[in-house]
Amino acid sequence: MAQFTFENDMHSVLKLDMPITDAPMARWQRKANSSGSTSANPSALSPNTSANRSLSMLKTQRRTPGKNGKTQSTPFKPGADRYIPSRNGNQMDVASFLLSKGNEPVDPNTSSENQKAWSLNLNGYDIEKAKILHFGDKPLNAPEGYQNNLKVLYSQVPTPVSTKKSRYISSVPDRILDAPDLRNDFYLNLMDWSSQNLLAVALHNSVYLWNATKGDITLLMMMEKEEDYICSVSWIKEGNFLAIGTSDHKVQLWDVENQKRLRNMTSHSARVSCLSWNNHILSSGSRSSHIHHHDVRVADHHVSSLTGHSQEVCGLKWSPDGRYLASGGNDNMVFVWPGVQGGSSQAVINSFSDHQGAVKALAWCPWQPNILASGGGTSDRHIRIRNVNSGSCISSLDTPSQISSLVFAPNYKELVSGQGFGQDSLIIWKYPSLTKVAELSGHEGRVLNMTLSPDNSTVASIAADETIRLWKCFELDPVTKAAKERMTKSTTSILHQGIR
DSSP, rough: OHHHHHHHHHHHHHHHHHTTTSSSOOOOHHHHHHHSOOHHHOOOOTSSSHHHHHHHHHHHEEEEEOOTTTEEEEETTTTTTOOOOOOOOHHHHHHHHHHHHTTSSSTTTSOHHHHHHHHHHSSSSSSSGGGGSOOOOOOOOOOOTTTHHHHHHOOOOHHHHHHOOOOOOOSOOOOEOTTTTTOTTTTOOOOEETSSSSSEETTTTTTEEETTTTTOEEEEEOOTTOOOOOOEEEEOTTEEEEEEEEEEEEEEEEETTTTTTEEEOOOOOOOEEEEEEEETTEEEEETTTTEEEEESSSSEEEEEEEOSSSOOOOEEEEOOTTEEEEEEEETTOHHHHHOOSSOOOOOOEEOOOOOOOOOEEEEEOOOTTTEEEEEEOOTOOOEEEEEETEEEEEEEEOOOEEEOEEEEHHHTTTEEEEEETTEEEEEEHHHTEEEEEEEEOOOOOEEEEEOOOOOOSSSEEEEEEEEEEEOOOOOOOOHHHHHHHHHHOOOOOSSTOOOO
């Protein structure tokens, strides 16, 4: 009998379909009792009972848009579904069609006009313009002053840097001209390009003119004595008169159109190595270390002298605005002089002695008239950019070889240097950073002089290999070129009637 009693007790303990009376209270029962919102009978509460589920749903409220645009708080009904915008059955059928059959091939016998008419009659709108989820009511307008950040992000205009095109610079010259009997002398200035597109070249004792428009070559003049030679040439701004400095200490003035010598001015005691024009004033530098100013309109042409250099003056350039004259010499000095005034001598404005070689290469910046670039010879090899108003050196660059010539290219705001011994090339530098843009090689001897074409698109270089090479590196695009030509005004010579 005791055995059967023990078995009955074991079955009662192992049964799971009845509550365990001595077990601790469940967590959900303790939580319900602590809230005091339910009945005291723990067996009546269960996480899965409908009463408990309805009790939690009663606390949830939904927000329903009202007719006046304002939202209303509506209690959630027990047993109801979540809020879904009102859509009719027709819209759901169209959505199902677009998902399942929208990509199937169209019957070729049915025209698009018929399909559109059927869609308008059956659905009330064109099914081709229907969306998968189509709402009948228009969306609410955004609050006043609201701005969508995504719209600003995706409608941003590309920056100019990303759209800028890099130009092509040919490493081959556009044209090569022969220059026989060219004098290989670093200190001379034997080539210049006029505003009328005439290139003047001095070959030993003769001066030749090459018409860049037509291609014609003209012999302008020849020295009387075989031992004499041409030292420098320079065009007046208008391009109708050419100044020529000679080894017999003279400065000649020629009328190019009539091929006639107008004046033969004598004032120097040594060869005239460099020339530069400033309206009717012609400045000349000599091996005697002196600079003379000539007023070509009057008989007594020598109006003043500049004394400062101790050796030959080989570089001479007037600033674009005519306020300053820069001179460089074999004494490694650079001087900046004021405009022409009366008297026999003038005081120097600035002097620079940081070059360690002869300074022949001088160039004024066309778009910044107070900026002067200078280049040193074999012992120096430096390009220095200066502000002549303050006297400060803006930048300096050590180049591979001697610098015989410098030219500013205004079309792209760049600086071109003519390199001598060891390099024999032209280098294009970006201004004012002086970063290297391109190197133009081809000469088989050191570059002696450079000059820019009147349209600023081509630079001509003459070298000891007796060749002239034309490099078309700065040509503008057609639109920019046409706009620039419209702004250019024709000028007439102020000396046509005044020179005697």
